[in-house]
Amino acid sequence: MTDLLQLLIAGLATGAIYALAAIGFTLLWQTSQTINFAQGEFVMVPAFFALIAMKLGIPYVAALVVAILMSMLLLGAAFRYAVVGPLLNRGVLPLVISTIALGIILKESVKDIYSAEAQVFPTLLPDRNVTLLPGVTISLAQIGVLVVALITIGGLQWFLAGTRTGRQMQATAQNPTVARILGVPVERMILYTFLINAGLAAMASILVSPIYLAKFSNGETLGLIAFVAAIVGGFNQVRGAIAGGLLVGVLDNLAAAYVSTAYRQAIPLILLVLVILFRPQGLLGRKEERAV
Amino acid sequence: MRTFLIALALLVVLALVPADLTGLGLPYPGLKRYGTYILTLWLVTAIAAMGVNLIVGYAGQETLAQAAFVGIGAYLTAIAGKHGVPFGISFAASGLLTFVIGIALGFPALRVQKHYLAFVTLAFSVLCWLVFRNETAITGGVMGLRDIERPILFGLKLRNAQTFYWFVLAITAVMTFVLWWIVQSPWGRAFTALRENPLRAESLGVDVRLYTLLAFALGCAYGGMAGSLYAPLVEFIDPSPFALGPSLLFMLMVVIGGSGTFAGPFVGAGVAVLLPEWLRAWETWYLLIYAALVMIMMALFPGGIVGLARVSVRKRQP
Incomplete structure (x- = not known):
């Protein structure tokens, strides 16, 4: 029982990280119909920005800030204008292909420029065990991950629902044409979405890298999990992505403990197939008109 | 009928590419084992x-x-x-x-x-x-x-x-x-x-x-x-x-060749198979160069190589 509780908390911690990646993915899809097949690499890369900054002698916390800013600049603004911009009115396929190619570029550059080896990445809080209830010990690092991720998600929810800009962004996501008529600066809102996606990916990167180490090939798994979380929760919902992320995280940890480690990766994929079979709009999603 | 003849001619040429033609008095030694592979x-x-x-x-x-x-x-x-x-x-x-x-x-x-x-x-x-x-x-x-x-x-x-x-x-x-x-x-x-x-x-x-x-x-x-x-x-x-990874490369190769065109997959597969042979010297940088080319191509010529060839042919005969 206490084992299960520990696994659940560990699962929620990794799940909250997955949720960060899935939220950004959903936001991008909603506001600009961009399916970002490089999302996993977007989560892999910022950790290397931080590692490079630390190599240059910048202290840890400042290096994290540098990583987030670099990520917003390169994976947010530059991605918006250099990659997505020229392709927006060309239909879906060129954009899909371009993000696939971008994923390969990011992965190969990290491998060729930085290193092909997995890099140790420092944790926010020390990896020390604390006793919550008698018999239930959790590492402080995990609590740190959970708290930071939940604060980020909470902050985002507040921004989207509670500020004028946030509501304008939601309007853009729901119906760009009407939003434009109502005077919402749609272009700027789309840029904000890209910046937020990059910021969330950087947060996820900083939180996940101490657990899985920073490695060029991490993007494949992370991207897959972000897709699964977004679809399981409901593609058209931010809270769907949160629920999906947490669910996948918990399942992933339970699977690692109770199912063979060789097939651990398969569990979220089977969940994905089940959801598409029986509840295609996602667990929290609304039914949408089927695209022809 | 014309398409059929072109296809037949292509097939004959392709069949002869690896063959040793010196026996027929032609100065073409054919391909070695690796080339045929x-x-x-x-x-x-x-x-x-x-x-x-x-x-x-x-x-x-x-x-x-x-x-x-x-x-x-x-x-x-x-x-x-x-x-x-x-x-x-x-x-x-x-x-x-x-x-x-x-x-x-x-x-x-x-x-x-x-x-x-x-x-x-x-x-x-x-x-x-x-x-x-x-x-x-x-x-x-x-x-x-x-x-x-x-x-x-x-x-x-x-x-x-x-x-x-x-x-x-x-x-x-x-x-x-x-x-x-x-x-x-x-x-x-x-x-x-x-x-x-x-x-x-x-x-x-x-x-x-x-x-x-x-x-x-x-x-x-x-x-x-x-x-x-x-x-x-x-x-x-x-x-x-x-x-x-290879599954993604299949997508890229079809689009590079020209998706929705009949010759596209052959051109794309040719690029995907031959490019790593030519870029041997670049080793690990090969994938990086390839992916960058794909992105540039998507931005400039989304029709792929076949689409590009068609456009340039059309330009030449107004």
């Missing part, structure tokens, strides 16, 4: 790419599992061959099995939104790779399966690189013809209608979902049959060429 690999890759082109270029869907389907065909043929099953049967079985899997994957995915097929195939691709790697008793795991026999055709051994090339060329020609026939048939024209204007196609009585599903399954079957030829070609298979 690369040429055969190009054909096998092109078969799988034709399948992707049917799915992407004609049915307007995305598949991220073509390498996994190639893998299913390859493992099936390799394992069946070890138990003495003749190649013809494993080849047909590879096509049939991947067709059925295609239906099973496509049916639920196509009920929903457009991109769900991409995600379902993505998941399937990773699942297949896990099975290839983990089921050591059947697939040999990371050690792979070695010493895969090349088929024997009516008592004629295809052990020799050149004979095997001709064998693959003949199969490729038949499969190309079948696909050409499908695309030209009313069935195939429905695809073009679908791609150009789905709403109108549906109002004219085209069952969009059924056509898309069949196109997807058929594309998967082309992958499976390509795999069935791949196993005896390389004679050793392990899970790595059937992972997610």
Whole structure:
């Protein structure tokens, strides 16, 4: 029982990280119909920005800030204008292909420029065990991950629902044409979405890298999990992505403990197939008109 | 008739490329073993790419599992061959099995939104790779399966690189013809209608979902049959060429060649097979350069190489 509780908390911690990646993915899809097949690499890369900054002698916390800013600049603004911009009115396929190619570029550059080896990445809080209830010990690092991720998600929810800009962004996501008529600066809102996606990916990167180490090939798994979380929760919902992320995280940890480690990766994929079979709009999603 | 003659001439030229013509008094020594191997690999890759082109270029869907389907065909043929099953049967079985899997994957995915097929195939691709790697008793795991026999055709051994090339060329020609026939048939024209204007196609009585599903399954079957030829070609298979990365490369190669054009998959497969040979000296930078080229291409010429060639031909003859 206490084992299960520990696994659940560990699962929620990794799940909250997955949720960060899935939220950004959903936001991008909603506001600009961009399916970002490089999302996993977007989560892999910022950790290397931080590692490079630390190599240059910048202290840890400042290096994290540098990583987030670099990520917003390169994976947010530059991605918006250099990659997505020229392709927006060309239909879906060129954009899909371009993000696939971008994923390969990011992965190969990290491998060729930085290193092909997995890099140790420092944790926010020390990896020390604390006793919550008698018999239930959790590492402080995990609590740190959970708290930071939940604060980020909470902050985002507040921004989207509670500020004028946030509501304008939601309007853009729901119906760009009407939003434009109502005077919402749609272009700027789309840029904000890209910046937020990059910021969330950087947060996820900083939180996940101490657990899985920073490695060029991490993007494949992370991207897959972000897709699964977004679809399981409901593609058209931010809270769907949160629920999906947490669910996948918990399942992933339970699977690692109770199912063979060789097939651990398969569990979220089977969940994905089940959801598409029986509840295609996602667990929290609304039914949408089927695209022809 | 003209198309038919051009196709025949192309086939003859392709058949002669690896052959030693010095015996006929021509100064052409043919290709060495490795050159013939690369040429055969190009054909096998092109078969799988034709399948992707049917799915992407004609049915307007995305598949991220073509390498996994190639893998299913390859493992099936390799394992069946070890138990003495003749190649013809494993080849047909590879096509049939991947067709059925295609239906099973496509049916639920196509009920929903457009991109769900991409995600379902993505998941399937990773699942297949896990099975290839983990089921050591059947697939040999990371050690792979070695010493895969090349088929024997009516008592004629295809052990020799050149004979095997001709064998693959003949199969490729038949499969190309079948696909050409499908695309030209009313069935195939429905695809073009679908791609150009789905709403109108549906109002004219085209069952969009059924056509898309069949196109997807058929594309998967082309992958499976390509795999069935791949196993005896390389004679050793392990899970790595059937992972997610190679599946993504299949998508890139079709779009680079020109998706929705008939020659596109051949051009794309040629680029994908030959480029790593030419860029040998660049080693690990090769993928980086390739992906960057793809991105530039998407921004400037989304029609691919074939589309680009068409535009430049049209410009020359006003």
